[in-house]
Amino acid sequence: MTPNFVILCAAGMLVTAYLMVGQKSLFTTIRLYGVQSLLLATVAVVMAISDNRPHLFVMVTMTTVLKGFVIPLFLMRVVDRVGIHREIEPFLNVPASLLACLGLTVVGYRVSTGFPEGTIGVTHHVLGVGLSTMLIGLFLMVTRKKAITQILALLTVENAIFLIALGITSGMPLVVELGIFFDVILAVLVLGVLVRRIVDRFESMDVSRLSKLKG
């Protein structure tokens, strides 16, 4: 039952990534990111218990508190202050985007078969899902115009990397993991500050308007 549950949660993360691609309301996208982080934490909990890796619980706590609640709330506050709630028409429309993401998922699964653990069982699915989610995050980053969506895309990539780390290793050393968390939080704070400044200046958070610097 446990392996199936892990696969279910990991697949849930992939589903949230797809939903983010199809979503235009910024609030919903932020909530989807929160759900995705909680699913990541669940994967980590199950792995910590079934494989007896107690040090994963630190990561679980941090993921739940920071990525599940603090970062989404912070981003929602930024959106609220800015007063812009919807993503405008992306560079690529939604059906085409979803089709492209389907292709990326196939690529992600194909790559995951090359790993020593990748040919069988749970790890194969976790790796496949992780790589696909990462590719979808990258895709989201290049096709969206709103600053907040770009931050969320970046955070999705980062979640996917953590999922890959869970699947392929027995968790990174604790000090390093804490350092990474600290850096991610700092990056989100700095990005939030920048978004506020950009909105103050340009009265929009459409980053495709940031196009003065060329050559």
Next chain:
Amino acid sequence: MTLLIWTLLVPLLTAALGAIRAPRKVEELVIVGGLSVTFLLCLATAGQFLSGVIPAAFNDTLRVDGLSALVLVLCGFVGLLSSTYGVGYMRRNDARGLVTPRMRQEFSVLTPAYVFAMLLVAVSNNLGILWIAVELTTLTSVFFVAFHNRDTSLEAAWKFLMLGSLGLGFALLGTVLLFASAQGALGEDLSALHWTRFMAEASRLHPFTLRLGVVFLLIGYGTKAGLAPMHTWKPDAYREAPSPAGVMMAVGMLNAALYCLLRVHLISKAALGAEFSGTLLLALGLLSVLVAVPFILIQWNLKRLLAYSSIEHVGIMAVGIGLSADAAVYGALLHMTYHTFAKPVAFFSAGTLAQLHRSSNFAEIGPGTLARAPISSALLLLAALFVTGSPPFSLFFSEMMILRAGFSGPYVMATAAFLLALVVLFCGFVYQIGGLVLGQRPADRKTHADPESWDWGLVVTLIAAALAVVSTFYLPGTLVSLIRAAADVVSGGR
């Protein structure tokens, strides 16, 4: 407390002191004094290494070998030089009422913090800590890019942070994959990510996972180094950052990022042979040099011109490392040293010209700056000769060394393309700078140039130029043995 820990602690303390609001003179004294002590400590640490003791701390998490010692000394030097120039830069802006107390405070916190992050990169033996340190440099420099709070600086800062974070995301994935390639043989505690342990276990790493990890790491840290095609943040960021910070990014960060690339290259070389990552570095380096060509020829902004020159130089170093011959590696490290001496002159004199004309666009500055600001213009011309690698100046010799090694190795065609690009870049760069400095400004175009005066910034530029000229003809014996030691690490993997 060992020497090594003090080397890291002093810039951190300087940053903390910089946060306290104090009279201008005191703040200037703190930042320059703190970074002077830091530089001396860097020298002392390198001296300790040369005397045969390996400086290390925290169970080898921080460890100085030849390569680290060289990068440590160069980064310490750049930190001191640019903070000293920075004092002059801030004074000039202050005189024109452009500096708020918050800006000055930001400057005196960020500069030592940035130096701290760079030094941490140079001495960390742990790939996880290395990643964290590189992320720290990104987060501090984004404030430098947004420093002037103009429309364009926000745009540059946004692009810089997005691209930088993405690059670091790749580097993180690469680190995870590298860790996974050991398949648990290294254990689970912090020492499992030690570079030295990877080198010891190199033959047992899983090839597929390792290859994938190396590719991600090279792309990730390559983004920080500004290798094409991940270089697009560079021109924007260099244009918007204040020129002292520009130097730290163009020289200090470049050296630190190249150091990360070298560490990855060495693991890959020990496990898979030099071919795999060497070819990748060669391709990225060659692409960077080629990409710089058209943009230097059509450039319209002085600081962006310098950014493309920096892309060219990181390309040259990557080519040198990628060629993998001992002579080419030595040439690349020598190039790194010479570049560290030469580039600040270009940035400082260009920064002065931009400050005097209140713009860094060619249309506003030139032509004929020699008549308006003779000393800075002459120094810029000198710097142009340096960074284009014209004889008899230092960078010519290191470039020749790489080229000779290239032509006697298996990559003759690539080296030929490389040489051709260097020649075109030389012509383009000298043409652009010459057009800016010489000639006469048409009478119908108004200039708003402040007169050049003998202030602090100009004195520092002159000192930097003197150091660059001296370094051409005479490198101190200690520095030469450091470069040798670094080349030994890269060639022998010791």
